[in-house]
Amino acid sequence: MRYALWLHEELCMMRLCKIKLVVEPSIQWGLGEGNIFFWQDRWLNGNSIDSILNTISISQVKVNYFFNENEWDVDKLLLWLPEGLVHQILQINLNTDSKDIQLFAFSKNGKFRLKDAWNSFRVKKQLSIVDLLKLWFVEYKGHIRNIIPSLIVWYLWLERNNSRFQGIAVCHSRIIQNVIHKIGALYSAKLISGDSFKNYSFSMETFGIELPTDNLQRMSRIVVWLKPRINFFKLNVDTVMVNSVWGCGGIIRDSNGDFLVGFVGPSHISDGKYAINYTILYGLNTILSLGIINVVIEVSSKFFGNSFIWLDNTESCSPNLFYMRRDIIILLSKLNCDFSKVYVKGNVCANAIASLGCGLDSMVDFLSPQLSNRINGLIALDKIGLPYVL
Numbered sequence: 591m592r593y594a595l596w597l598h599e600e601l602c603m604m605r606l607c608k609i610k611l612v613v614e615p616s617i618q619w620g621l622g623e624g625n626i627f628f629w630q631d632r633w634l635n636g637n638s639i640d641s642i643l644n645t646i647s648i649s650q651v652k653v654n655y656f657f658n659e660n661e662w663d664v665d666k667l668l669l670w671l672p673e674g675l676v677h678q679i680l681q682i683n684l685n686t687d688s689k690d691i692q693l694f695a696f697s698k699n700g701k702f703r704l705k706d707a708w709n710s711f712r713v714k715k716q717l718s719i720v721d722l723l724k725l726w727f728v729e730y731k732g733h734i735r736n737i738i739p740s741l742i743v744w745y746l747w748l749e750r751n752n753s754r755f756q757g758i759a760v761c762h763s764r765i766i767q768n769v770i771h772k773i774g775a776l777y778s779a780k781l782i783s784g785d786s787f788k789n790y791s792f793s794m795e796t797f798g799i800e801l802p803t804d805n806l807q808r809m810s811r812i813v814v815w816l817k818p819r820i821n822f823f824k825l826n827v828d829t830v831m832v833n834s835v836w837g838c839g840g841i842i843r844d845s846n847g848d849f850l851v852g853f854v855g856p857s858h859i860s861d862g863k864y865a866i867n868y869t870i871l872y873g874l875n876t877i878l879s880l881g882i883i884n885v886v887i888e889v890s891s892k893f894f895g896n897s898f899i900w901l902d903n904t905e906s907c908s909p910n911l912f913y914m915r916r917d918i919i920i921l922l923s924k925l926n927c928d929f930s931k932v933y934v935k936g937n938v939c940a941n942a943i944a945s946l947g948c949g950l951d952s953m954v955d956f957l958s959p960q961l962s963n964r965i966n967g968l969i970a971l972d973k974i975g976l977p978y979v980l
Contacts, residue, residue: 746765821884839943847974
């Protein structure tokens with residue numbers, strides 16, 4: 591509209607109205623000062639009050655009408671809304687010192703980018719076989735990734751002929767063994783070399799090829815789970831994906847390495863960043879419920895710095911994480927908290943617990959007698975300082 595001549599305003603408005611129903615569900619609000627429309631804007635878990643109640647309101651009431659000194663005015667809310675919906679609203683912690691932030695659901699960081707919008711709304715054509723092959727192969731003559739597909743097709747064709755003309759049943763394991771044997775033979779005949787395994791040298795042993803000495807690890811690393819210092823407690827958390835479901839788990843131990851309490855359950859949003867932050871949020875709530883103030887949060891080194899939303903100083907983030915970040919920051923302000931990373935082997939207890947969460951319906955707390963012998967054994971090994979070799 592900004593650059594349209596007045597003669598074209600009606601046409602532009604028609605086009606905007608045409609895409610309104612498609613685009614609007616992807617535009618959400620992160621609540622701050624509350625200067626947005628209470629009924630029409632999408633500020634409650636990605637929904638508007640109108641959409642939840644299936645109403646169409648022309649009210650101009652703003653969200654901050656229901657504020658009372660940085661808290662929700664429960665009495666006002668109950669006059670306007672059913673009790674169940676009021677309960678949902680009360681789960682949102684307020685921060686009236688911040689601005690209301692517009693968030694875009696199709697973007698990982700909540701900020702609008704034309705690229706993200708285009709990829710979200712455009713009609714995507716199916717890739718042709720030629721395009722798929724371009725993704726499969728690499729631009730390096732004689733590379734193992736180019737050789738293996740050709741060998742697979744060749745031995746599939748041979749198996750099909752043997753099945754059709756000689757009555758020999760197709761056996762997938764025979765195809766695999768033939769490919770492995772052929773790669774080894776090509777290497778022995780010096781028709782391919784170590785360069786053919788560029789960036790994939792770890793796969794050479796699969797084909798019976800001795801790994802070049804310059805690729806061998808020269809030394810092993812030892813990892814030990816360290817107890818927190820006196821008067822501190824350590825919260826170890828981890829996430830594990832099984833069958834497209836993220837399992838979340840955590841364990842709290844004291845300065846002697848003794849187990850206090852643990853928790854496990856699934857993440858109901860299939861996103862790794864959401865899962866680890868959800869696990870940390872649950873762990874912080876558990877710590878405060880136990881009256882603990884001094885705590886060390888420890889995670890696996892597989893998580894990058896941008897996995898932890900409270901470390902991000904920018905105001906915008908994914909809509910799924912906006913209120914979670916605020917909740918974590920509020921809880922951290924109540925604690926004397928340190929943060930550390932450890933190799934996955936050093937976080938083996940939390941990892942083992944998290945793997946159990948994929949089969950549960952919700953997050954549950956547990957005590958030591960409820961743990962399996964394996965996890966109790968891992969806790970005991972951590973307590974005595976048994977090292978893990980990487």
